[in-house]
Amino acid sequence: MRVIEIAGGSGPAEALTVSERPDPVAGPGQIRIRIRAAGVNRPDLLQRRGHYPPPPGAPDILGLEVAGEVDQIGPGVDRWSVGDRVCALLGGGGYADHAVVDARHALPIPEGLDFVQAAALPETVCTVFANVFEAGGLKAGETLLIHGATSGIGVTAIQMAKAAGARVVATSRGADKAAAARALGADLSLDARTDDLEAAITAFGGVDVVLDMVGADYAALNQAVLKPFGRWVVIATLSGAKAEIDLMQVMLKRIVLTGSTLRARPADEKARLIAAVQAVAWPWVASGALRPPVEATFPLEQAAAAHLRLEAGDHVGKIVLTA
Template sequence: MRAITIPEPGGPDALVWAEVPDPQPSEGEVLVEVATTAVNRADLLQRQGFYDPPPGASPYPGLECAGRIKALGPGVGGWAVGDEVCALLSGGGYAEQVAVPAGQLLPVPKGLDMAAAAALPEVTCTVWSNVFMIAHLRPGETLLAHGGSSGIGTMAIQLAKAVGARVAVTAGSADKLARCAELGADILVNYRDQDFVEEVRKATDGKGADVILDIMGAKYLDPNVKALATNGRLAIIGLQGGAKAELNLGALLTKRGAVTATSLRGRPLAEKAAIVAAVREHVWPLIENGQVRPIVDRTLPMAEAAEAHRIVDASSHVGKVVLTV
């Protein structure tokens, strides 16, 4: 088969479409013939040599895909050759085929094509596990989602609104904030010229955000704690603003706040399967009834993976950038 390889870490042109050995499904895995995959910032880090795949995972980038089951490995039940699926991956989505643990498969939602389906697994699993399974966002509460126009942000807005929460977002342009508003965001903050702490507290009558979904890490740690409501929960899922910061424990204690930090890629198979099962139960019905939808900015052929990386690196997109095989 062919796959996007990274012979040497570097810029977007380090991505090389090359012939590689076909994957073989192991016990409990299925072989998926990939139709589409989507670009995540983790892929950019892997290309640069900063984010190696977990032990045993495919060496090729790509944390999600959509396609059809080509073969079943030993011990797999509940799926059949030819089923249309999308999948959460530890790697290998930028390829013509990938072996996937059966617990990380999802059926393609009714009414969606392969491009839209490929844009779902990573964002739905990330948002549902952090905002709902860990931070327990409830109806009537306020969620602050940083990077509201990203793939994660556009999904967080929709899922929070679907459960009856209020949503605040940050983004870097009026156009991106307008797209967030179209998806249901209530409080719009341009981080280039507005203080999100002040804006969120003002919009909530001084209370603050009950849950914050953060992609920035160190740079936003102190202001995030300031923006938290009493009993607020801060979920950190990215380190775009650095990995080390000083935490004012006194401020956190006064608010009875909680800080969690998680990644998805390296979790044990059983944990990922539990998240995928929860997404299928709670999120898939919202997608199939039209309440929630994947936001696809554009679709490019796999041969243009380098250009897709440039687009995501420049943050010139809204939602997900999808690659087709």
């Protein structure tokens, strides 16, 4: 099968090369997927640069989410059949023609979704569900603040929060991105380059949960706009990992600060999360309430171009490889 390998160097053109490896074989409890599309995510960029190694037992191939057809069933699997259309959460291996995955980590593709749309879902939906709804405890009637609202995670979080009956405050860079977040359902969409974020969010009434992909630069803002008993969930640190925390604000507002990663979670925990996503969020997908936009697609052999597009930061929504 074709795979994209990391050959060395940090730039995508130098680092990513097309190679061939033997087709993987589904083992006990696994299925093999003939990959038709694979999501491109920021952790892929970090791994390419040598900063995010795969967890033990995961393939060294990039790619954390795929969609395609089941073409092989391992021993002990009775949930899936050959030919089933599925998308799946991977620890790695998505930039290829085939991938094997724990059968519990796959989800059925709802009617009406093509493989490209489906490949944009597993990593992002699981990340949002685990952090906004489980760690952040977002409830109907509350307000979610999303930084980086037009990223793949951001556009998914907007739609999931609205589907759950919450209000959304979005921040993004530039008027066009602010307009895109508003079109996706954000109740208040702010341009981080020109708007007074703290004043605008405070006038809106503050927020109950922050989904923070920026990190250090927004630490003071988050503390200022969170309501009492607010939850601040960190999932990326694009502006830096070290921030100043006003402990008096934490005490007076009873703020909870937490964060997480997804890739290194144990297989059983991922299976629990997938089951929860299927029960709660998959009906939103089936109804059309949750359809993250796909900014661009690239053939598998153009993975370097896909990385360049993601690194540029001008996209709205997901970038997907097609195989």
